[in-house]
Amino acid sequence: MALPTSHRRATTPLRIVVASATVSVLFLGGAALPASADPVPSADELSAAQQQTVAAASSVAAMDVRLAQLTTAQDAAFNAVSAAGEAYNQAVVDHQTAVTTASEATVRSDAANVRAEASRVLLVALARDSSRSGGGIDQLAMYLSSTGVEDAVTTSDAMALVGSKADGAAQQYQADSVVADTLQSFADDSVADAEATEQAADDALLAAQDAQSEAEQAVAAATTERQSLLVQLAEARSTSVEVEADRQAGLEAERSALAEEAARARVARAAPVDPDPQAPVVPVPSESTSPVAAPVQAPATTPSSPTTTAPVVVTPPVVVTPPVVTAPVVVTPPVVTPPVATVPSGSLLGTGTSRGSAAQGQAAVAWATGRLGLPYQYGATGPGSYDCSGLTGGAWSSAGVGINRTSRDQYKQVLKVSLSSLRPGDLVFWGDDPTDANSITHVALYAGGNQIIEASRPGVPVRLTAMRWDSRLMPYGGRP
Known part of the structure; x- marks a missing residue:
């Protein structure tokens, strides 16, 4: 096996020694060398050359690893940037939900207060009418006009004085008051929640921006160190920086190929191939929907057996009853049903819902294609910029199908299909834990031909790129 370039360069001193000895012999016409010229390297020289070779190889390997x-x-x-962006999206969704809840609670509380006030006014009017007619409930009227109305209308003396009409009005007022107070408390809590979620969204946005800044600094530092290492590699291997850059690109391609192979194997174990790539995936059929296998016919050259009205169940050993068949007995092979995708225990394949058609998926891809080149922005849903789930949500909304706002909620919502059965418009997801939907940080739109359209991160515009098969790829695609 040929030695790496670094090995050949490291053994240069040895070659120089041997070559010098050869040249000396040729120059002297084969005459004997003086006793002081030793053509054989010493043990120390051999050891030094070997150590230099090992050191050079070790240095190159260390730089490759780095x-x-x-x-x-x-x-x-x-x-980390993607995760922070999704956390911000979720915080925004939580805030919007809290604001909506607070608004609705406030409306209900206000309506209940209006009803309670109407009940109070009715009670006051009844009390005053009774007082004018000599009903003797001046004290009750006073209570109804003060803050002690609840105490007043709940006493037996007051009820007796007011009568059945006032009793009903008092009960209505009490009920309306309780409802109004309860709804007001809920509305206050909802407003407080809205304020808290707004602060959480602001904090999440700052965290996402900090993550982006840290990522940019890390990339800048890595770029500088990478360039320095390429220079050192070029020196160690007696090549150029360009050659070493190409070599590193080749090594990276090899690593990506291995990662893709591992990801495909992992996905295949989690989600088997669908029988029909163009049809929605359905879990293992129940008995009522399982295809019924027709009896297997004997070969044409075999004499047919007498017609029977019901299939004969053959249980070894076979006992043949008259009429006697002189030809060899043909044992019917086991019935083989059409292949059905087996869903592993705990698999999500076939879960979720799908309302869109293949044509709508194509329409979603066409819409997303029209957004290529637009900038990424945290929490953006268009029209001038997008984040990842804002792009996929906008694409499917344009096709007439609404889906959830965040990538995590989109994954939970859509029909799970195997990645081998993706069709244009399906969604693909990436996360920190392939078994946990809450770990998802990114979603993209499958465009067909092993390509995706995505809004990936700040600084990278909406793009059409190759599908990424890596350790973070979720084992299922999603069909809205």
Whole structure:
């Protein structure tokens, strides 16, 4: 096996010694060398050359490893940015939900207060009418006009004086008051929640911006270190920086290929291939929907058996009853049903809902294609900028299908399909834990041909790019 370039360069002193000895012999015409010229390297020279070779190889390997680490560190920084962006999106959704809840609670509380006030006015009017007619409930009227109305209308003496009409009005007022107070308390809590979620959204946005800043600094530092390492590699291997850059690109491609192979194997274990790539995935059919296998016919060259009205169940050993068949007995093979995708225990395949058609998926892709080049922005849903789930949500909304706002909620909502059965418009997801939907940090739109359209991160516009098969890819696609 040929030695790496670094090995050949490291053994240069040995070659120089041997070559010098050869040249000396040729120059002297084969005459004997003086006793002081030793053509054989000494043990120390051999040891030094070997140590130099080992050191050079070790240095090159260490630099290769460090360059790979830098790439991984950059990926981790960008993943942190995506996670922070999704946390911000979720905080925004929570805030919007809290604001809506607070608004609705306030409306209900105000309506209940109006009803309670109407009941109070009725009670006051009844009390005053009774007082004018000599009903003797001046004290009750006073209570109804003061803050002690609840105490007044709940006493037996007051009820007796007011009568059945006032009793009904008092009960209505009490009920309306309780409802109004309860709804007012709920509205106050909802407003407080809205304020808290607004602050959480602001904090999440700052965290996302900090993550982006840290990622940019990490990338800048990695770029500087990478360039320095390429220079050192070029010196160690007696090549150029361009050659070493190409070599590193090749190594990165090899690592990506291995990662893709591992990801495909992992996904295949989690989500088997769907029988029909163009049809929605359905879990293992129940008995009522399972296809019924027709009896297997014997070969054409085999004499047919007498017609029977019901299939004969053959249980080994076979006992043949008259009429006697002189030809060899043909044992019917086991019935084989059409292949059905087996859903592993705990699999999400086939869960969720799908309302869109293949044509709507194509329409979603066409819409997203029209957004290529637009900038990424945290929490943006268009029209001038997008984040990842804002882009996928806008694409499907344009096709007439509404989906949830965040990538995590989109994954939970849509029909789960195997990645081998993706069709244009389906969604693909990435997360920190392939088994946990709450770990998802990114979603993209499958465009067909192993390509996706995505709004990936700040600084990278909406783009059409190759599907990424890596350790963070979720094992299921989603069909809105």
